[in-house]
Amino acid sequence: MTNLENQIFSSYQRNPELYDEIYDQKGDIKEVYQKLFELYGEHSIEDYVNLNAKAKSSFFNQGITFQVYGDNDSKEKIFPFDLFPRIIAPEEWDIIERGAIQRSKALNLFLWDVYHEKKIIRQGVVPMDLIGSSVNYLDKMNGVDPTGGIYNHISGTDVIKHNDGKYYVLEDNIRCPSGVSYVICNRTALKRALFGVFNHYQTHTVTNYAENLLELLESVKPKGVDVPTCVVITPGMYNSAFYEHSYLAKTMGVELVEGRDLFVENDFVYMKTIRGPEKVDVIYRRIDDLFIDPLEFRPDSTLGVPGLFAAYKKGNVTLANAPGTGVADDKAVYTYMPEIIKYYLDEEPILNNVYTYHCSRPDELKYVLEHIPELVIKPVDEAGGYGISIGNRLTKQEVERVKIEVEANPRKYVAQPIMSLSVHPTYIDESESFEQRHVDLRTFTVMGKDKEFVLKGGLTRVALQKGNLIVNSSQGGGSKDTWVLKK
Structure with a gap:
């Protein structure tokens, strides 16, 4: 734009060493972003401040919040949202989509095998001690056949774009992947604030998620059920993702329940209603494995339903995701994903793994301990960005502390090279300007x-x-609307 000096991007500083998603290597705006750049450039910074405030107000009024555990300042926070969207071209999305499906299918086959014949273990592709030592491996799931053969009904794949312009998977999330409600709310907020801008692009909808989720959940209904009753079970309003639980229940048109709303009789699950008990056939659960049934797992759990697991094992109710799926999103199992894909699908991975060192291997542990300042250290069983140490941001004392923690429990940690996540123009309140910020993508x-x-x-x-x-919200991250363009 010739009048760039007067527009909201005038102070944007581009670091050429980082992969900027809207600029090419010459510093020119990429074709797919040119129209968007021009349309946003028509606004003054004052206009944008007002639009940004309206978007925040919209999120607040809708109750779009999340909770940060251990935060003494404010437990409930508005989910930070940036009005400048990310655009993904059709040919790039095709790679991401095919790669996400490939991983989900391979992980589902892996889970079936791990809890049944264990062929991949007996043939030495994945070591048994890795599986048996996972905190998310459930012995009680051995021999249990989930309805339809599906374990990971909902999978979240975290993808980054590196400096080389290629996509890599950082990790797989198949216990209770969260964040999809924010995808839909981001789209709604952006369209309200800048519909004239959105209207210039042919973008795939994201508001069809709930109907597709419900359809696929109903497809794994128990045998003998014609019209299944589905519910979403939540730990309650104090859970960090409670907004999402309530949002998904509402948009699917099903009941949001807590454990106390359900009971089991003769190995069938029922929901308490003002009309009397109603049989429940499919439960989309947002409660961790060990809390779903105090008779089988943690006896002190008040979140679950006594007898639920027995009803599940008999095939009288479907749980999504299935108990025990967490063994497959263990970050140590992630290191074997190329082999898992090859073993079950006889295919090469469409999306690359980030090279990962598993600290339970003595030679890799030695390397990690000697190169912590060059690595990202991750606990294998945490989520939400908790417990991660980025080596080049640690003091000498912190490096030594990480060494002690890793040496004390090598199985608990993996390490990866510090990947240069791509950056995207993001409006920063403090400077009232756009700045480069690192982004990832959860599919x-x-x-x-x-x-x-x-x-x-x-x-x-x-x-x-x-x-x-x-990038996790629990660690001060925010989000953007993501536009996948139609072909």
């Missing part, structure tokens, strides 16, 4: 009986602190 894949669906958008998460690589 959402839903699998049912003989069908799968990938939400054409996903959650672009933004590390709002300058130079930070951790």
